[in-house]
Amino acid sequence: MTKKWAIFFLFAVVAATVLFGLTLSNTKFDYDFDKFFKPDDEPTQYFNEHRDTFGTDNDFILIGVVNQGGVFDPSFLSQIEKLTAEVKELPYVKDVISPATLKHYVREPLTGTVFQTPVIRGDRTKDSIRVFSDPSLVDNIFSETAPAISLVVITEPKLSKNKSDVISTALKSTIDKYKFDDVHLAGRAIGQVVYVNKIQTEFILFMGIALVFIVILLFVMFRSFRGVLIPLATVLVAVVWSIGILNLSGKGISILLNMLPPVIFVVGMSDAVHLYSRFLEELRDGATKAHAIHQMIFDTGLAALFTSITTAIGFASLYLTGIPALQEFGVITASGVIAAYVISITMLPAWLVLTEPPHKVINNEKGNWQRQLDGILIPIIRHRKWVFIGTIVIALGFGFAASRLELNNFILEDLKPDEPLRKDFAFFDVNFAGVRPFELGLKLKEQDDSFLTPQNIGKLNKLENYLKSTYGVHAILSPVVAAKESNRMRHGGKNEYYVIPDSERDWKKTEKDLRDIVKTGKLKPVLAKDQQYARISGRTGDLGAQYFDSANVALQTFAEAEGITKTMDIEITGTGTLIDRTNQNLVFSLSKGLGAAFLLIALLMGIMFRSIKMVLIALIPNLLPLLAIGGVMAILGIDLKMSTSIIFTIAFGIAVDDTIHLLSRYKLEMRNGRSSNQALRNSFVHTGKAIIITSIILFGGFISLCFSSFQSTFYIGLLVTLTLGFALFFDLTILPALLARKED
Missing domain, CATH: 1.20.1640.10 (Multidrug efflux transporter AcrB transmembrane domain)
Structure with missing residues (x-):
């Protein structure tokens, strides 16, 4: 390599580094669960259709509030009422379900007028009996195992990181005004804020640790300022290029891509150390600087090219998984590995051509x-x-x-057990319905059939009872809930009538109510417009993929044994299920x-x-x-x-x-x-x-x-x-x- 070429290569590397460096201010951070699902897989396509029809399954925030003096204490409930009103006014909040908003519908038998009565009426004993005899409230809004209540905050769908920051900050600020015994928060928006903030912090942490370690190691290895500076400058440029490539691709730094800088740092350093070590070895053996650089480029450089290609292949092979998050990580990291090699094989020799050889090394034994x-x-x-x-x-x-390796995963396994967010999620798993969304899609096989017939509502009710008693799903929403609510409404709001009507006369009244409700659009979250596609949704604890795999098989077996699958197809879907299947x-x-x-x-x-x-x-x-x-x-x-x-x-x-x-x-x-x-x-x-x-x-x-x-x-x-x-x-x-x- 001549001095002219050395100057040209250095200029080219510096110019490219400046261009890539200009993109650093545009670096963004990404937390998108959908990128972990294969877009062309049938389960993913079904989930997308399900979500488009009924809405998302994880756009909610749970607020768990503990009161050691009892959840029916009037002063505590007064605070909850005020909190509910304030939370409703927060940005990006669509609705809040809490003890303060709970109402039972009652139809006046003579006039047919429908009015609402509050569930909580100020009498601790009667309120307790009323609440804990209502299966729609137990483990959903009120806990059976702790003196705690839950507020379910419905948010706008797919909140961005910035919007999640806003609502999370506003929510915590609002809650801090009240002196509750204990408060727990869980949900997608809360998790997104915690995850992305940790990604941002660790992005710098990883680089700092790798940098300090490698500087010390280079000094021990080469025992000179030059021996530290040359390889270090080479890999720092490679890191800038890699992040620049990431930014130009329009991608954000995810949990996986958070590892990009340290990976490029060490892989690029490997190339630089091999090349520089070969240069010093040739000098020790008495070669001229020109010959040493030639051997470094054409012998060690060729081997480094092959090693860079093999490393890039290892990362790029992740593209074959078909999972967007892994594809992005693999392709961008592979590009960074090749970029690191290009920098090492051009910048390092150019630097050595334009500087004097280290005389101390030549005679070093x-x-x-x-x-x-x-x-x-x-x-x-x-x-x-x-x-x-x-x-x-x-x-x-x-x-x-x-x-003996086993396949298993948990939704929150990324967080260590002592992380506050994981403890908050565990609180809801233990004391309420849990946080993991459960989704079941049901499609009728006959085109002229409807889910609002007594036969099909009965089948949905069997499924619901199984899900509650055996599968572990609570806080359930489905067309059955509307049917039970209608029956209770016509019987003075009494909880013992929160069941499917058992007489033909009562069912006809319920069926009429359901068809009237359909016209208002209030059943849209659980029943499609053609009444042939229904949804059963709820929440469960984070029990692990192995549990849900066997539970899903058992559910399918139950549905077949009860003859449910003869008239309808059932499909377990939802965010949690897709993660398990992935x-x-x-x-x-x-x-x-x-x-x-x-x-x-x-x-x-x-x-x-x-x-x-x-x-x-x-x-x-x-x-x-x-x-x-x-x-x-x-x-x-x-x-x-x-x-x-x-x-x-x-x-x-x-x-x-x-x-x-x-x-x-x-x-x-x-x-x-x-x-x-x-x-x-x-x-x-x-x-x-x-x-x-x-x-x-x-x-x-x-x-x-x-x-x-x-x-x-x-x-x-x-x-x-x-x-x-x-x-x-x-x-x-x-x-x-x-x-x-x-x-x-």
Whole structure:
């Protein structure tokens, strides 16, 4: 590289960095659950139709208020009434359901006039009896297990982060005016504020931890200001480019993309360290600066190109999952990895061309690294039989453990158990109906049929009773609720009549009421206009995907046994159900991605080494870490879910880098006429230090994710770090043992 080209490359990198830097002020943060659903899947399409017909299932905020003196205390209820009135006036609030708004409809038998009577009338004993004999209020507005009531705040649909901030701040400010014993908040808008605020905080935290760790490591490794500055400047530019690419794509930083900066930081640093280490190595061996730069670019640079491509393939393979959130993370991170390589292979050599070589390094002796690496290699060559046996035993042990991995997930598993938001959600799971939405869609098979017939209302009632008693759904809304309310209305508002009419005469009156209500549009949230598509909605506790998987099967079995499915199709849907199904299908989706990454990387290695045997030798040390991490997950009781599944494709793409660097040097030594064992020793000694150092850098970058308050990010950091540790171990043991066999 001439000085003219060096100046050109530096100018080009600086110009591009300025352009990308100008987009940094436009960086936004994203929390969109819909991106975790496959848009072309039938369950997702059904959910979208269901939501378009009846409305969203999670646009509410729950306010749980505890009063140790009892929930029917007049002064407490007076405060609740005032709170309800204030909350109704907050921005983006459509309605509030609370003890202060509860009314029973009553029809005057002589005139037919309908009037309302309040449920709470000021008599503690009678109010308590009235409330706890009303199944529509128990576990919905009033708790059976705690002296607490719940306010259900209905918000505008799909509130943005800014709108969620406004309503969350206003709601907390309003509640703070009152001296309640205890208050708990839950719901989508509250969760969105907490999640995005944590993403913003951790975005800076991860970068800070990775930066400090790598600066210290670079100084220990190179013991010079130049040795820290050159690689550090290279990767900082790569991070700016990556965030710029993210901004230009119009995407926001999500829980997954929050890991983009530290990932690019450490992956880019790996390229920079390998390149700069090769430059210093050539200088130590007496080469001129020009020759050292040439070798750095065309030997190590070529290997770095292959490692960058394999890493990018690992991330890009997430596109095959079909899940938008993973697709965005995979493609943008892969683009950042390639950008980091382009910066390293242009900016770093250009910098070295335009500056004087570090004279102190030229005469610096090789330290203890050669002796230490020889101390590792020689016993492996001498005892490679035992290395093979030990590797097989380890593989079998981890393989057996990995076979016991289980699929499971919880809606709030991203938050650690001691997080206040998770405790608030748990409060509603324990004392009320829960927070997880439940949605059941029902479509009649006969075109001239209607859900307002006594037969179909009866079937819906059977389903409701099963859902309450067996499945665990409460706070239910459906056409049946309207039928029961109509029957109670015609019997003086007495709770014992909150049932389906059992006489034909009473049913005809109820049916007439229902058809009158349909005309007003009040049944639109639970019944489609053609009366052939109905909805049963409610809330449950966050009991885990395994529970709901078996519960859904049992519900389908019950519906078939009761003959319900003969006249109507039922489909369990909703946000929670789609999350569960996404995780269940993720193993197959990620298997496709991992398989594609495996084939592409094998093909790349085949092109690089032109030998099937070398391809097999290269892949073995990188498949073993995946088996090992699967075993570790099973041993530690970590379930297979979205956050833990993606580490297999990510780690495979990154772990193979060290293997490529070692085998590339091995190929070069063989081409220079070395014997197989001599080529192995030279490769092991010369690249071993850089491999260990870059692995430690990767450890530092990914271990920074373990400081996250999101368990998904924590597990990605922990498990990728462990996988890379296994990869380093197998690269330094089984890989040289496989190569040494060629001398037998």
